[in-house]
Amino acid sequence: MLDFIVRNVQIVDGTGSPWFIGDVGVAAGKIVKVGTNLTVTAKEKIDGTGLTLTPGFIDIHSHSDFSLPIDGSAESRLLQGVTTEIGGNCGLSPAPVEPERLDMLKKYAGFLTQDLAWDWRSFGEFLTAVETAQPAVNFASLVGHGTLRVAAMGFADRPPTELEMNHMKRLLYESMEQGALGVSSGLIYPPGCYSNSDELAEVASVVAPFGGYYETHMRNEGDDIIQSIEESAEVGRKAKVPVQIAHHKVVGRYNFGNSKYSQARIMALRSEGIDIVCDQYPYIAASTTITTIFAHWAHEGGVDGLLARLINPETRARIKSEVLSNMDRTGRRFDDILIAGVSGEANKRFEGLTVTEAAAQAGKEPCDFVMDIVVEEKAGVAVVTFGMDEADVKHIMVDPLTMIGSDGISVPLVGPGKPHPRTFGTFVRVLAKYALEDKIFTFEEAVRKMTSLPASRARLLERGLIRPSFAADLVLLNLNTLADRATYADPRQAPAGICKVWVNGQLAVSDGKIAPTRAGQVLRLCR
Template identity: 45%
Template structure:
């Protein structure tokens, strides 16, 4: 007798093959049989009633490491069918930690990090915490650089490079899937290409990959792709471009053609390059990212000190106003921590300035950053829909939310990508826009990311795979989260199973915390739990 049979389903197995009708049997958290099951007894039988059954979605790009301890049910994840996610992106992970510089990492991530030092110790702590989604990590180059150099903007010495290489190897030994960079953020932005080549190369013996938030996604996005490809060529490490986009209006409709062409040519040369993308025309990050990178030298506290210095502040205002001319009405405050400024959430910098009776937009931004102690996020409308669709149709591009684990009562007005990315891809771009088949849409959200990660037991519906499953009504799928109210469950997701455990039923969380901690082993694709 098996634990569960889901019968009468339209099975989309994740390979891209056409759907077929069948049943799926689950026992001890694994798929044990797929087909037309007759005479098989089960403790529970679920009639799919001709709905689609597919592998659980794998989110290649998340920042849940900074929220999962507070929101272990991960409603924003599982309500859209995500059963596995990869954290530690954009160069910032919560490990490794140098105790002497822990305060710098804590201030930067707004998360305590003194309970562990290595990536392995971090994963051990997370495993004891119990969460609703499977989780693997990338080690962040920014975290590594902070552990060795703090927020120094100096060129790394040979000794510092050796120390960063050692931390990279240690992190891979602990089970990281690869290394990430965030080259628009301090301290990653202070590194040169040679430093990155030296450090990224250390993940190759472990079968890891290099995920990069590139140095520029605006007017220099083409050069940034070229730098990323150079790193891949010289290290032999697979490249994964994070949340690929063009956020520079004068280059809409043109630059993304060039960047995609570069990636396609690289693939023809034999360079293993992939990318992920979220299906929205707005990005989200910390509001202070709009300030010049030199202001962050020394860390967040040094940034705040500079913002309080009248002379330096004047220089920052001038620089920022000049670089953001014509863009202030695209930048919205999304989440902040004080009740006093809660009214700003969901409003643009221009709207906030008008309410305050001010016209110096950079000054308004700096005031907000200071009042919130830099714990304030933005949403920025910088992309065009045509570019989003062009990138999305490429066979090496998969879905990544760039979101985090949140609850339905999460404060503020977070980006809807946290709650709706994977359903939006299926409902809007697949069904309504017809950009690709449903089978292809599922593949780019399951088997394709599993292949990039080297996950041999997830991403497909077949015997021996972990029973991460999503049952959905295709016609009823809707990405209900929006910019004014993101904290909503998508409609049309009937059931979500994580390792064979029912976690979501019709938009309600069961309370199950069946997520596993995934660790990549050296020299093969096996995952130990």
């Protein structure tokens, strides 16, 4: 007997093929029957007439590795249909760690979380901590190259010694044995920004025998985007691993329209035999730590080194001069930077304001305000930054090589700050706005980009499709009411039109409400 069957439903199976009307039966956490007018018995029968059933959405680019060990409820994920998250992106993961340098990593990750227990050392122990939190979604993770570098050599602005390189490679090898999917880099962030392509390739080569992949937040997404794509491909070529370009975008007013060149270069590299693809979130604003506004040299030594330079009058003056010069060169404005979250109560009043607005309230010049709030918050300031063009977003999104990833984090609907709306609305926004409203591609293609395509990249071999023997991660939608409601001003809103979500065959969402059962699993890559 089946646990449940959804009958007479429009099935979008994740392959990109046209929808069809049929039945889907589930038992013991697996899809066991897909067909028409199935003659089976089931404990629960669900009438899918007028509704659409898809595979559960796979967020190929998440940072919930910094939240799921604290709160496994995954509310902001489940309510938009996400059933699997992949963490460890942008060069940053909570593990592995070396105790003598753990404090440096904790301080640097402060813009993402202040509440992690950090009671693990190895990557495997971290995955066990996620399991202990009983996540409501499935979870898998990469290992951050930046995290490896901190463990081996802190925030030193130099190449690693042979001993330090071997240290990084050993930690990564152990992490792959413990189930990591691959390795990521964050080349706009310290300490990743201090590395070169040879270092990255040598580290990434460790994941090749395991079938892992290399994900990169590229060194530049503006003036030098083509060079950055070339560097990404060179790392993959040397390491003999697939390459995933993170949140592909073109940044800066002077670069609007250049996505046609970046996408063309990616296609050309594939024709040269490089397995390179990308992911994207559907917004014209990014979100990160406000400290990315400062030059790389200012970050040497980690957060403590940065804060010391911001306090010292001489280095502070140099930092300010370089910030203003860079903004003038790129066309960036303080009006484009929205303060999303801080931890200190005194600065909570600035959340939701632009830097220009907050500086005016504080009676300061914008650049001085930024430097002061970074010192006051010990660098723990998250921001939303505008700097992309809608035409580029669409051009990148419609490319068959582009999959959908939120670059968000699992958080409750009720909570502090004003996170980027991508945290709550990415997947429904792609479906409702870009597929159904703007019609830049079919609904079936949009679903493929968030199901089978990321499953293939991450080697989640039994997820991402509605097919017998596959995990019963499913989303039941009403296309007539489907809508993303999260905004920059009021981001903590669940989408409309998500009727039910199942994770491993267990009901996780029903009519916009989280179910008490938590059926998520930690997924480990095996050779």
